[in-house]
Amino acid sequence: MGPILQFLGCQDNVWGISILVVTDAGDAQPDLGFARAALATTCSSAPVPGLPCTAWRFDTGIPLTDAPQTVDYFLAGQAYRFELPPADAMPTLGYVSCNGYSDARARRLQRAPNALWEHMAQLHGTHAAPGGAPAGPLHLLLHGGDQVYSDDMWAALPELRAWSERDWYQRCTVPLTDSLRSDLQTHFAQLYLTRWSEPVIAHLLARVPSVMMWDDHDIMDGWGSRLAQLHDSPVCQGLFAIAKAAFELFQRQMFGAPPPATLPGQPVHHSAYRFGPAGLLVLDMRSERRPLPDPGSAAEQTGAIEQVVSAQGWQAVYAWLDAQAGPALKHLFVMSSIPVLHPSFATLESLLGAMLGQQELEDDLRDHWTSRPNLAERLRLIHRLLDASARGTRITVLSGDVHVAALGVIESDRRDVPANANVINQLTSSGIEHPAPAGVALSFVEQACQLPETIDRGITGTMMAFPTSTQHMIGRRNYLTLHPDAPGGDDRYWANWWAEDVAHPYTKVIHPVG
Numbered sequence: 001m002g003p004i005l006q007f008l009g010c011q012d013n014v015w016g017i018s019i020l021v022v023t024d025a026g027d028a029q030p031d032l033g034f035a036r037a038a039l040a041t042t043c044s045s046a047p048v049p050g051l052p053c054t055a056w057r058f059d060t061g062i063p064l065t066d067a068p069q070t071v072d073y074f075l076a077g078q079a080y081r082f083e084l085p086p087a088d089a090m091p092t093l094g095y096v097s098c099n100g101y102s103d104a105r106a107r108r109l110q111r112a113p114n115a116l117w118e119h120m121a122q123l124h125g126t127h128a129a130p131g132g133a134p135a136g137p138l139h140l141l142l143h144g145g146d147q148v149y150s151d152d153m154w155a156a157l158p159e160l161r162a163w164s165e166r167d168w169y170q171r172c173t174v175p176l177t178d179s180l181r182s183d184l185q186t187h188f189a190q191l192y193l194t195r196w197s198e199p200v201i202a203h204l205l206a207r208v209p210s211v212m213m214w215d216d217h218d219i220m221d222g223w224g225s226r227l228a229q230l231h232d233s234p235v236c237q238g239l240f241a242i243a244k245a246a247f248e249l250f251q252r253q254m255f256g257a258p259p260p261a262t263l264p265g266q267p268v269h270h271s272a273y274r275f276g277p278a279g280l281l282v283l284d285m286r287s288e289r290r291p292l293p294d295p296g297s298a299a300e301q302t303g304a305i306e307q308v309v310s311a312q313g314w315q316a317v318y319a320w321l322d323a324q325a326g327p328a329l330k331h332l333f334v335m336s337s338i339p340v341l342h343p344s345f346a347t348l349e350s351l352l353g354a355m356l357g358q359q360e361l362e363d364d365l366r367d368h369w370t371s372r373p374n375l376a377e378r379l380r381l382i383h384r385l386l387d388a389s390a391r392g393t394r395i396t397v398l399s400g401d402v403h404v405a406a407l408g409v410i411e412s413d414r415r416d417v418p419a420n421a422n423v424i425n426q427l428t429s430s431g432i433e434h435p436a437p438a439g440v441a442l443s444f445v446e447q448a449c450q451l452p453e454t455i456d457r458g459i460t461g462t463m464m465a466f467p468t469s470t471q472h473m474i475g476r477r478n479y480l481t482l483h484p485d486a487p488g489g490d491d492r493y494w495a496n497w498w499a500e501d502v503a504h505p506y507t508k509v510i511h512p513v514g
Helices: 104-109 115-124 158-164 168-173 178-196 199-205 234-251 311-324 345-352 359-366 372-390 439-448
Strands: 004-011 014-024 032-034 041-047 053-063 069-075 078-084 093-096 140-143 210-212 271-275 278-282 305-307 331-335 394-399 405-412 423-428 453-456 459-464 478-484 493-499 506-510
Touching: 004 053, 004 210, 004 271, 014 069, 032 041, 093 115, 115 199, 115 478, 115 493, 158 178, 178 199, 178 234, 271 311, 278 311, 311 372, 372 394, 372 405, 372 423, 372 453, 423 506
Parallel strands: 093 140, 140 210, 278 331, 331 394, 394 423
Antiparallel strands: 004 014, 014 053, 032 069, 041 053, 069 078, 093 478, 271 278, 405 423, 405 459, 453 459, 478 493, 493 506
């Protein structure tokens, strides 16, 4: 598998890149080279748990110049290239989420599972797009969660299936056996190698450096939002540790020390990047998510959330945010795998409660920021983001998870801030592979979007209709691109949702503060 490019950050106008390659165990170090002989490269290796394979990581840094650059590199005799923005310029970004299926049968029924990956590859390789929309090349590809779907392990692994059929007490107490541990390690390793070796996905992963953050399906559906006794059971905790090791190896390319963009002072994967007058803040919303302990019986447990992110994690996030926010940081994209603004479960519960076949959608809604136990934690996040916006940085939240495209706006009634600084946009794009909810469920969600949410006194949240559309939810598979103004422009970003079987993108303009 590979090569897979990862963005390590930009320091002193040097664009850091790591490159992941997986070979059979015992194979020699892959032959990697750059067209520029002066580029220094280091190499490290690690075994792949669960498979007789070796993972190799090459690290390098490319100095940015005043003009865009194309970097050519070669692996095992095959040529690749990726693109760099000019120094001190805002890069072009792609955003994807939900790269898989919670039901394997849905993939078999899909006419073209990778159709949007193919569309993105074409857009990356051209400078023209329908309707005059901005086109490639992409400088970074942001993956907002559910890069792989582990769901079929419950059917594919006999020992795990047998555990899931035990009675409640046994599931909560029986240990994780060595054989099940080995099966799970093999399952997760094969899952990454199989999915990311599919030709069109592999094509882009080798040509656009990625920033990845996991969500529940990279572990198990609803991780951290299920009942406390099951969450803390030996099997579920062991499964989490195995999924975490696979995530750190394949998505974070972490061989020991965490990547350099990882925020200090916290034990998980919150990360932040600066590139010219723009930046990216990536929240890890699964590593520390956990339900409230509940000593009652299974029937009495509620699944209420104790925390999404720990106090230590938020302290590290807010310290970086406070140090960076200001007019010099014109745009900050905040990756939140689940939407900060979305129709709440309280609104939809009565609508969905009588509908058959909506259990998965209900689980997703309970998992969200708008679920009641998460509201206080969300409120603190919103206030901190509004404070950063008031200091002159345009905040834009990027989210996925909900299998639709959506546009939300959080707005404060403060007037003692720069012009237009009281607005936070949220761009939701999901999924690049997972199909949208069924039409009837989508219709209910669309209706729930009509009413604004009172977040706090003087702060409202509104799901907006897309510009040039009357729809609040685009019920088609989709991905997002973010293109900055051409040099000499107004420092805007142009957000384009590319939806399946829709010729022209849905577009939203993101203006800088002021």
